[in-house]
Amino acid sequence: MTTNNENKKTKESKISFKFNAQSYALIIALVLIAVLFAVLTGGEFLSSRNLSNLFTQMTVISVLAIGMTFVIVTAHIDLSVGSLAGLTGGIAGILHVWYDWNTGIVVLAAVMVGALLGLFQGWWVAYRAVPAFIVTLGGMLIFRGILVGITGGQTIAPMDQSFRSIAGSYLPFSLGYILAVSGIILLFFFTIRRRARRRELQLQLPSPFMDFGKISLYAVGILLVTYILSRYQGIPLPLIIVVVLGGIFIFVSSKTAFGRSIYAIGGNKEAAALSGINIKRNTFLVFGLMGALAGIAGIILTSRLNAATTGAGDMYELDAIAACVIGGTSLAGGRGYIVGSIIGALIMVSIDNGMSMMNIPTFWQYIVKGSILIVAVWVDIASKNKTSASVA
């Protein structure tokens, strides 16, 4: 290992700028969208009430996008998540309203059903080698069909208070601020520790200005959001669910052999296989996880709507996939970021929400979101071509 020290020094700032430009891009996009809608709605978009609404709305897509990140990282796709969230939400509604099961057990049942159906699809993909695109396209129809079948096409409502509170409760102000501040402290703590660690291990360090600049921005963002949300009713519980799930999945992706394996599978399946990684089992499990998350999404959805409908979750797969791609996950596999996907989800939902506020007809929303998906994938591919040209 020969390291060219003088070069490293002079180059440091340049590299870190490049890296950060990438991660800033998402945040800048988000801010631009917020400003745009704020102007177009006369400030209404950024009102406490609407932001509270927005963060609750975003949770379903975020939860799906978290799972979708893993699916796409393994170079697969899951088109059934919208239907599956609808179905699990419907099952939850039936058990809860028709059979009077209590909320805790209903939640468990919905997650289990989601996981099992996810595993079922994973089995076809992993062990029967049917392309995920086809399996989950089939699943999309099957799950929707089952949903319509078991509900008899009716809307199931209303849920009782305990069930509604899953998506409808807010943290008390004090607790909200405590969480926000401890979150920020942790953020600084981890960054400082990571920098110390990297210095000790003599790895390249992004310039402190960039590193701390970024987390300071995050900190300001967190405080601002907490403040605005507190002016309404406080931090919505589902937002906490997203943060916790996001944390768990980040942990899994960076600290476990399973997480490493799925990135390797997506990056180079053959090399991963020869390195002793069990391709089939890991793929199978990824779809299982996706299913379980669809179950959680279904619960939140039913709770938020205070009803299980046959159309619930329709086309959410599109939002989830777009969220991942916007967040930097590569459809070719091997690359994907949970945080990116969550921010991507926020972007997608903001567009939805903003356009609704402006009373733009639904058909326009479809057209805009479809276009965004195409452009986001194109950006991914175009940047890929650029790097691979220098690889050749």
Added chain:
Amino acid sequence: MDRKFALKMMNITKEFPGVKALENVNLKVKKGEVHALCGENGAGKSTLMKILSGVYPFGSYIGEIFINDREVQFLDIKASQEAGVAIIYQELALVPEMTVAENIFLGSDLMRSGIISWEKLYAESQKWLDMTGLDIDPQMKLGDLTVGKQQLVEITKALTKNADILILDEPTSALTESEAEVLFSILARLKERNVTCIYISHKLDEVLKIADSVTVLRDGQTVSTDPISNLTENDIVSKMVGRELTEFYPFEERPFGNEIFRVNNYSFYENETQEELVANVSFNLRKGEILGVSGLMGAGRTELFISLFGGYNGKKTGEVYLENELISINKPADSIKHGIAYVSEDRKRYGLVPEMNIIKNTTLASLDKVKKNRLLDADMELEKAEEYAKKMNLKSHSLEAFMSQLSGGNQQKVVLSKWLLTNPKVLILDEPTRGIDVGAKFEIYKVIVELAKEGVGIVLISSELPEVLGMSDRVMVMSEGRITGELPRTKATQEEIMKLATIGSDI
């Protein structure tokens, strides 16, 4: 000004984030000559050629390029092609799903003008294939050809562009000897047509055979340019590594231990066609022994060992013993658990994960070894990666570099590190020094001998006869999926091996 130079690259400097790949490099190539470019892995050869071919556009480097004494500034690959520069990359750039003919004319007017005339396409391809002396049906799917043949198709493709300057970046590393001969005759014909060739290779015997002059790069700087008549192989080597290198194979006699690996009556069948790829093979390996495996390309060596390792689906019969115990291997994980490692000949396809950095690639096959409390531990990963990078003399600006930022030879070192980290009892090396420079080869041979001394049983599959002869205690020769003979070190010669390697085949 001297008008004889087809190409002059003056004071070229190119930096990547964190590395200066080239510094004030000068390259002057005379018209119509074969000009070899030599240097260690990471010396900057490929980078220099990518600048010439417009992959790294004007503005991303410092310096001047003159073609026929006119300054050129290429903004992309197309611009360099229009100026008569064609490049054949180290890694293949063809479409395996398309026919040979389509690949040859991909992107040319023949394929672009609205409606494709297939007759014309095939006829034109046939003409070019005849010219290069390649016996290939243009309607075949490219992916069905051997890697060597694909490489020759790529060269044919470059010729159709009527290039004045043809760059070949390690063209022969995947070619058999006879395919290499075909290539050399093509080069001879090109020379008659006054085409200038820049030839990058780590095989110095080839360089001596076909080049007219040689430029040597070291650490991104020009060392010298000489006509070939002034140079010996040793001269080139010492210019490349910056010191005298007298010894090429650090072989040492050493005592062997007990038998560690034995294969009895082993056959392997292709999964779909049921064709017998490996037929009734038996051999054994002792602790500390280096078993060379020789044979022509397609002799079934790779099939034998990948299937033993568990990397193929398909029927297997016969027995495998590890330390006198019958073992059954169904998948690579079984092999790794038993302490068997296989280093593939095709690092891009079977070795590396391009989206991962050096550290993660190194630990990929031994994730259990870098865990603390059942979780991956970044420090341990880094420690291991660093240890092996040092052992392998890996050249990279950072251990967090991605595979695409490493030169070909250094990528190979990462693959080797990955498998050494699994701490194997039996190490199967399939063409381990492909694309590796002489100095690094020597380092790798030293590692192999060290491992053997520690009692690891080593299988060395190699198409380079001098390597097999120089490094093996015993040579096993295969042909047509069978073992046709075994020679102890003392009896092994090129002639004997070639005789055994051609038994049953039609060459």
